[in-house]
């Protein structure tokens with residue numbers, strides 16, 4: 001087996017330089033919420049592979065499901081019927097109240113499908129525009145279309161002119177939304193809690209305002225639940241908790257338990273705007289990813305969601321208590337369920353704190369300008385939370 005230095009050398013020579021200097025570790029295996037590296041060191045994971053590994057690592061049922069499916073059949077293509085795909089489609093429609101689904105391989109692809117479906121609907125209804133609305137600070141993916149949907153200038157410039165015409169509005173600004181959404185608008189896309197942008201929640205009233213403006217102007221509302229969905233915020237979908245009705249919902253991240261899969265769910269009447277040949281994918285909805293996702297969706301029952309709410313509140317309360325103790329270090333604690341952000345004061349340098357936590361054996365993320373992002377596996381324990389908070393307290397006190 002290679003050591004970290006050998007792996008790093010190969011990476012730096014052969015991998016495209018899009019990730020720069022990665023964090024100095026290579027994990028080899030995990031169990032529950034613990035990860036182990038090439039040197040055998042243990043870490044407690046509050047990052048879950050960017051909000052993916054909701055069940056943690058080496059979940060026995062997940063391993064059994066994936067191993068059994070891999071031993072039977074992995075891929076057949078969209079030309080043939082596929083049982084795990086059909087049952088997953090039913091399970092997701094039943095969980096979300098949507099009518100139909102398309103399976104892709106990633107979040108970006110799920111959003112690509114959503115935007116194309118909205119464009120197809122507009123086209124078939126005689127709308128001759130490609131006007132869409134997205135929020136500033138959003139993140140919707142890295143394909144050309146989803147990159148254009150992403151409301152952050154830094155992603156756009158080199159790839160201009162992008163795809164379709166987008167108006168970017170400030171989150172939670174009611175008036176701006178009213179001025180941006182009009183009869184030309186095909187759809188509005190939003191994240192209930194903006195993840196990559198800095199763990200920035202939208203208010204329930206604002207999301208309902210978007211829904212009512214869309215209805216008024218014949219536009220579709222697309223809820224990007226790629227990060228917030230699958231129970232992450234304490235309900236299966238975050239819009240469920242906020243009582244918001246969307247026409248299209250996208251999922252990915254936690255859906256496959258680590259295997260790549262994305263889902264674009266739409267109401268029956270919306271999905272009906274796609275006809276055979278309008279969209280497709282070679283790998284999308286493959287047997288292995290769908291079998292894995294069936295298992296993960298089955299685990300997102302009432303008790304798992306209650307666990308997310310309870311542990312999320314425990315973690316949030318602990319972060320808020322730390323903020324009370326260290327008001328000059330911590331600016332704000334935000335988020336819902338197990339999707340929490342802690343914004344540091346000016347000069348706090350979230351990436352540095354992340355590095356110091358890593359030295360102490362904790363994996364956390366960063367988001368936005370200066371925010372620590374905590375999106376742990378749902379199997380994290382209160383003892384893990386207490387240990388993280390002790391470490392964080394020491395680090396912030398010494399700064």
Ligand SMILES: Cc1ncc(COP(=O)(O)O)c(C=O)c1O
Nearest residue numbers: 106107108139140141195226227
């Ligand atoms: C809200 C949201 N949408 C879309 C994406 C893109 O997903 P993927 O990286 O799987 O293409 C992400 C990824 O971070 C995301 O957080």
